[in-house]
Amino acid sequence: MSMPNEQDRPANGPGVEGTAEAGAVDLQAALAAAEARALESRDLYMRALAEMENIRKRAARDVEQAHKYAVDRFANDLIGVKDSLELGLLAAGDAQTLRAGTEATLKQLTNAFEKNGLTEIDPLGQQFDPQQHEAMAMQPSAEHVPDSVTQVVQKGYALNGRLLRPARVIVAKAP
Known part of the structure; x- marks a missing residue:
């Protein structure tokens, strides 16, 4: 059995070493492109993760504010009722005046209830x-x-x- 030598190779074609080198270069280029896409995807993922965390914090803050100030409008309506009750107590002379003041205050409270559902x-x-x-x-x-x-x-x-x-x-x- 004889080993192939330089003379047995075709003169125009690349040798085995040339094909292997070209394949390695192609693989390295593909690897570099894949690594670049992976880094880009990781960057996009990290940004999306940070954005989701910001949205979660913002939503939690909004819910906290909603709970804190949910009765704001209702409380403002009730302040007028309290004022009427205090005035009624100061002005309560006879039973008829007291009754009229109580009826007016009850009407004001009923209106506050209706306005707030x-x-x-x-x-x-x-x-x-x-x-x-x-x-x-x-x-x-x-x-x-x-x-x-x-x-x-x-x-x-x-x-x-x-x-x-x-x-x-x-x-x-x-x-």
Whole structure:
């Protein structure tokens, strides 16, 4: 068996070493390009991560501010009610004046409730609803429809449709 020598190679074609060197150069170029893309992707990832952290902190701060100042408008409306009560106490001379002042203050408080989405639940005569009412007692009644509210012990309240306190009621039952 004879080993190939320089003369056995074709004169025009590259040798094995030339092909290997060209392949290594191509691989090094591809590796360098891949490393550059990886660095760019890592940079984009780190920026996105930092931006997400900033958004999270901003949202947490906004929620904290919303909680802190959520009752701001409602509190401003109640200040006027307190002022009216104080004036009523100072001016309370006779029962009629005191009653008129109390009615005016109650009207002002009711307006403040309405402006801020606080609604009263007064279910007198309505069908008992366990989602909105709390039965304090059942009372036999011939003049009321069974399971209807015959008496409201304490009114309920809802804030923007969400129940704050159920109305406490007495419910009719068949005699």
